[in-house]
Amino acid sequence: MKSIKGILFIILIMSGSAFLWYFATPLEPIHAINRLSHIIGGMAITGFFLVFFLATRIKILERWFHGLENVYFYHKYLAIFSLLLVIIHGQLQGLVPRFDKVERTSFSEFAKELGSLGQYGFIALILIALLAKFLKYEHWRIFHRLLLIPYTFGIYHAYFSSRYDLLQPTPLGIFTVITATIGFMSALYMLTMYQDMFFKYNGNITGIKKLGPNVIELELTLDKTLTYRHGQFIFIKILQDGIEKAPHPFSISGGDGKKVIISMKVLGDFTKKVYDAVQLNTPVTLDGPYGHLNFENASQQQVWIAGGIGITPFLSYLQSQPVDRNIELFYTYHGEDNAIYKDFLQEYAQTNQQFRVNFIDTAQMDRLSFEHFSVPVHTSIFMCGPQKMLKHFVKQLKTCNKDLSIHFEAFKFK
Template sequence: MKIFEHWFHGLENVYIYHKNLAILSLVLVIIHGQIQGQVPHWDKVEKTSFSEFAKELGSLGQYGFIALILIALFAKFLKYEHWRIFHRLLLIPYTFGIYHAYFSSRYDLLQPTPLGIFTAITATIGFMSALYMLTMYQDMFFKYQGNITGIKKLGSNVIELELTLDRKLPYRHGQYIFIKILQDGLEKAPHPFSISGGDGNKIFVTIKALGDFTKNVYDSVQLNTPVTLDGPYGHLNFENGAQQQVWIAGGIGITPFLSYLQSQPVDRDIELFYTYHGQDNAIYKEFLQEYADTNQQFKVNFIDTTQKDRLSFENFSVSAQTSIFMCGPEKMLKHFDKQLKSCNKDISVDFEAFKFK
């Protein structure tokens, strides 16, 4: 939901809070199971068939949560479509837990007490959210439809797709979208990609073959394949930045910056640092160099880590009015963010990290 992206300053941060709340919830469930027998006079609570059954379901729910989360820890070894199945199975132990709460509690949660109202609200939100994800999300949010009308391979592992949509997608340069490519043999689950250009009716996305899905797209995607889109997302906003800007891109992280450069002449002073590992990963290098040669306000620095030392921003000072935008791998961006802020205390640094875990 767009409002959460705004509140947490980026969809990747929503995922981080989601994960941390899930970890906290599991810890509390385990603690609850361990200390329940230590509650004074617990054995004097009236036992019924409902309460005994609810107690058993509570134990099953706890074991179910633990088992599914242990499986999730191995997500990097699973195909995304398989991981999604395990993630959705969490609804089963959640249902067991709700039944357990209502029918084994020493408090009557069906009464309109503060605790009863709180439990009813959270349980309702939980069930509605789960059912929404299972039944309605794919239809309600993927409302932009179109076809792949252009395919260009930019190297041994990078491909650019031109998407022609049935209606205009309003987006801001630097944002990304979730795409479902509806071609037999390709995973139907949505995947996020930065918009690298376009006018809204036509959208360009540049994809690097890093995993099973993106490798399959690179090898076998076909013209006229139907697509559906959800978005746009992303909080990078070059237009609202200062007149003086520094851009930092790592590998495929160059794509959100391309959207801005290809749409209009630069009207502010921008210096781009583009780091990559080997020439095969230096996509759009010729375009960037030509752009710098013809625009005095734009400067580009190419850092090939197979030929030079890794990019560093130690003792890199800029004026307090400078806006810094970064996109690339999360570990790299957090390292640069720390370096930049160590010698520029009041500087504005915005970045989009490639991580949704």
Template sequence: MKSIKGILFIILIMSSSALLWYFATPIESIQAVNRLSHIIGGMAITGFFLVFLLATRMKFFERWFHGLENVYFYHKYLAILSLVLVVIHGQLQGLVPHWDKVQRTSLSEFAKELGSLGQYGFIALILIALLAKFLKYEHWRIFHRLLLIPYTFGIYHAYFSSRYDLLQPTPLGIFTAITATIGFMSALYMLTMYQDMFFKYNGNITGIKKIGPNVIELEITLDKTIPYRHGQFIFIKILQDGIEKAPHPFSISGGDGKKVFVSIKALGDFTKKVYDSVQLNTPVALDGPYGHLNFEKGTQQQVWIAGGIGITPFLSYLQSQPVDRDIELFYTYHGQDNAIYKEFLQEYAKTNQQFKVNFIDTTQMDRLSFENFSVQAHTTIFMCGPEKMVKRFAKQFKSYNRDINVDFEAFKFK
């Protein structure tokens, strides 16, 4: 599914910024390179406004971009684009003729210095954020949130070092005031209020079951019912000493809303710590639900594809009711130890004629591929697994099949 509404929203905001800066009247006439530098600098500030706004995880953004993983995708590349614009702005300012530079006051000189500091801050922090796979998640989150500091410097620089009077109620002044305020408040909200306002579902871990050498199933009993749809996921904070308290996303693998189950695979520092040391009655806090997989809205003919722990959103649906449509599941995993819930799926297939399951153990068989794989017209494909896997399969399906819908959730969130 395409993120049409989200893409149009980004294009609208960024193009509005460019046009408003282009048609704005400077305090006094300026040279063409200087004008271009201001336009690009203004677009950079607008880009970072969007970066902070998308980080709030507002539910309508998930709908507009068709999935939280797509929100994060555009969040990441908007940050890179904005950084490039900041660097270009600085380089163009170096090309402005001396005679066209504004007469410096102590205020404008200070704003210029803050602008330079903001540029270096953006470069350093975004480069660190791009190296996320080498950092612990909690450390990555800290560096990520420090972007508020260079953003604040950049706003101050725009207001007090610009050749345009942004304090006047002109279209550019109003646009800059609105976007700067929303961007700053979005960043501040993520720093201070997000943990209290969004994690409104509280409960305790009332059951622990190790279902493999590296997978654990947690039963969570909540104080109030969380209204979720089968196939969705939640962010969980596990409030136990010795376990990182940062929220992490996990698919709901079953439950009734008052009680939910999540299956966690020990892949990184956090999940390994949970697998090794999580205890009964540990308090937890939940945010969500998120996710756009909707099996009920799929066609009568469906193909499901799960990679490893990506089987969990499908389990939520299968355990809730007998299937009433024709479903073929392809479950790929690396080694029998990673084939969680295999017995359940085998038994389910025996008792439900409309459900068929294929097990693909990549230690014994060739890697799953859907090249030259045709499906019936008007089939819905649902996938959950590692990002590279589901995107590769989506491309393969669309190359050989036209009248199908492909929907997926990917694991990558940084």
């Protein structure tokens, strides 16, 4: 499904910023290049307000963008777009004719210098964020959150180096103070209060089961019931010495709310440490649930596609109740060691005629393809797995079935 509400929200805010800057009246007449520079600089500050606001993970944003992975997608590219606006703003300021430049006080000169520092800070930190795959998650988060510093410099620069009086209660002044305040508070909230306010489910690890050489299942017993929908995921912090304290997302693969089961595959430093060293009775804390997969509200005819550890959100539904609709599952993995819960799925298919499962081991056969796959009318498609794989499948399925209803959860949160 498309992120229509979310996209409209971004367009409305960004176009509103451009409109207000364009029609605002400067303190005195200025050159057209200077005016354009102010408009672009104002849009850059607005763009970074949206970047920080999207990072708060509030539930309404997840609904508007139809999934947290889509929120992060727009968060990332808004940051890149806003950085480009900052650079263009700086270049345009260098083209402003000398006669249009006013004599600066030490106060405004300081604001100008902060603006330059903010620009360099944005460039450095966003480039580091784009190199996420080369960083440990905890280090990436630290650099990511340092964006608050150049953002603060940028706000100060906008207020005290601008040829517009943003301190007056004009439409532009009101818009700027609201967006700057929300942006700053959003960033500050993620730095300080998020860990305490949103991680409100506490518990302990009461079960550990290694499902293979690189997959582990954890049973979490909570102090209060977590109400979730099958197919959703949580962010978990494992509070054990030697294990990174940063929250990580994992799909719920089973449980009843009081007990929650998650399954994780070794894909990095964090999951490797958990697999090797996690202990029983270790305290945990959870945030969530998140996710938009909703098997119950979909059609009676469903096709499920899972890649590797992407089988986990489907397990929650299968283990909770007998299937009451026609479901065909395509489960692709590389090597038998990665075919977790295969025995369970085989037994389930044998005892329930409405459920069929296809196992695709890419170590022994060709990769799964839906290039010529015909989907019956009124069929809902659910997918979970690596982002690149899912995009490939969506493209294939849409080629033959343009009006198909496809729901997916992709593995990519940095």
